[in-house]
Amino acid sequence: MSGVRVLVGTRKGAFILSADGARKSWDVRGPFFEGWEIYHVKASPVNPDRIYASQSSGWFGQIIQRSDDGGLTWAPVGNGFAYDGVAGTHQWYDGTPHPWEFARVWHLEPSLSDPETVLAGVEDAALFKSVDGGVNWTELSGLRGHDTGAQWQPGAGGMCLHTIIESPKDPSRLFVAISAAGAFRSDDAGQSWRPINAGLRSQGIPDEDAEVGHCVHRIALHPSNPDVLFMQKHWDVMRSNDAGDSWFEVSGDLPSDFGFVIDVHAHEPETVYVLPITSDSVHYPPEGKLRVYRSRTGGNEWEPLTKGLPQSNCYVDVLRDAMSIDSLDQCGVYFGTTGGQVYVSSDAGDSWETIVRDLPAVLSVEVQTLA
Amino acid sequence: MIRVVLPAHLKTLIRQQSEVALDIDGPVTQRRLVDALEARYPVLRGTIRDPATMRRRPFVRFFACELDLSHESPDAELPDEVTQGKEPFFVVGAMAGG
Numbered sequence: 416m417s418g419v420r421v422l423v424g425t426r427k428g429a430f431i432l433s434a435d436g437a438r439k440s441w442d443v444r445g446p447f448f449e450g451w452e453i454y455h456v457k458a459s460p461v462n463p464d465r466i467y468a469s470q471s472s473g474w475f476g477q478i479i480q481r482s483d484d485g486g487l488t489w490a491p492v493g494n495g496f497a498y499d500g501v502a503g504t505h506q507w508y509d510g511t512p513h514p515w516e517f518a519r520v521w522h523l524e525p526s527l528s529d530p531e532t533v534l535a536g537v538e539d540a541a542l543f544k545s546v547d548g549g550v551n552w553t554e555l556s557g558l559r560g561h562d563t564g565a566q567w568q569p570g571a572g573g574m575c576l577h578t579i580i581e582s583p584k585d586p587s588r589l590f591v592a593i594s595a596a597g598a599f600r601s602d603d604a605g606q607s608w609r610p611i612n613a614g615l616r617s618q619g620i621p622d623e624d625a626e627v628g629h630c631v632h633r634i635a636l637h638p639s640n641p642d643v644l645f646m647q648k649h650w651d652v653m654r655s656n657d658a659g660d661s662w663f664e665v666s667g668d669l670p671s672d673f674g675f676v677i678d679v680h681a682h683e684p685e686t687v688y689v690l691p692i693t694s695d696s697v698h699y700p701p702e703g704k705l706r707v708y709r710s711r712t713g714g715n716e717w718e719p720l721t722k723g724l725p726q727s728n729c730y731v732d733v734l735r736d737a738m739s740i741d742s743l744d745q746c747g748v749y750f751g752t753t754g755g756q757v758y759v760s761s762d763a764g765d766s767w768e769t770i771v772r773d774l775p776a777v778l779s780v781e782v783q784t785l786a
Numbered sequence: 787m788i789r790v791v792l793p794a795h796l797k798t799l800i801r802q803q804s805e806v807a808l809d810i811d812g813p814v815t816q817r818r819l820v821d822a823l824e825a826r827y828p829v830l831r832g833t834i835r836d837p838a839t840m841r842r843r844p845f846v847r848f849f850a851c852e853l854d855l856s857h858e859s860p861d862a863e864l865p866d867e868v869t870q871g872k873e874p875f876f877v878v879g880a881m882a883g884g
Contacts, residue, residue, distance in 0.1 A: 448798065449798055450794060450795055450798060451795060451798070472795055472833075473845060474793075474795065474843070474845040474846065474879040474880065475793075475795050475796060475799075475833040475834070475843065475845075475846070475879070476832050476833050476836075476843060477832065478799065478829065478832075478833070491799070491829040494831070494832045494837070495832070495837060497837070497838055
């Protein structure tokens, strides 16, 4: 029977939540890596038993953990994230040059075709690749070495590379997003990159529509139509129909167009989910009501999804890697909050239930659909 | 035998809650002690010292015999009480008074 496995990274460890296809009764395992920040946990789409986890600490640095048995056991692999060549500088918050310094791995993106290959997005922003299951890491330095690199600057959470997408139709095409540099695309498997930020407008930078400097929070696409990208920017929900060459706003009637997460329905390429947050200074839902918004028209027209979600006195945040979608026939949607709740909708967002409600603050949620 | 007490996060990493006992031939220095520790537990590479510079990570401190040895030369010999196993060498996550 089909089932799902939800991989949850939190401020104090990782958790694995499992259920059959009904998604009503849940087995909760963890914490794994107790006390450590787990920024991201993600499985290989080729081998579902191969799972990678980013374990980090401001005191003790970065560890990459790997499981080859679906999360039952784990072993540390490589943590040698050395920038290629002379690291150089980027802009600091005050606009002065600041040396590139590795802090942590924000996001792990296993290859769509090879379980040994995985990409890592790190802070300070750079992209690393391993082709041996996470043991050794090499920087794809064409990204950080882009002509604009010295202009990149950190967002409020640091200068992190948090989104990595491999095009399902063209393995040489990669998309990444960096706070606060913007979105970038490679058409040669990560060797060279170009900014894809035309159409974005951002306050807080001298030139509102500059080539780089935009605080992109998340990008998502549907596998059947990888030229259509959806973006939750700091402010504004955006859409591109040309693989990022140009963007236009689809925030429409959202109560706030600030937020972190964005994702696409597994079977409906024009059905998109966001979770509005009040503002960049008020990181909780508008009016204290936790509402996912769904557009069935690829943006602009949004409906609130509230059934089963708290509609008063809710002051949690939902961070950029904390929403995921399964691919069961009745599409499931998942998200985790800084209050430690993980919610599931097994009917594409129409209604919601709590899987767990008292975890440490949730940093990331990824779901595996198991045969 | 050198006795080493690790902070909780690193005990979790090596899956051992008790003190670590190390045998080190020759002069016992911070550098040689951490080398031996990393040789025994490769997972600790990068967690105590920056893997590029091999310097103590900024938020890690070294204490022994009621002294803060964090800013001693990594090649200075450790106190006799540590080298003789009478006192442990503490690797500490820096948080004052915690």
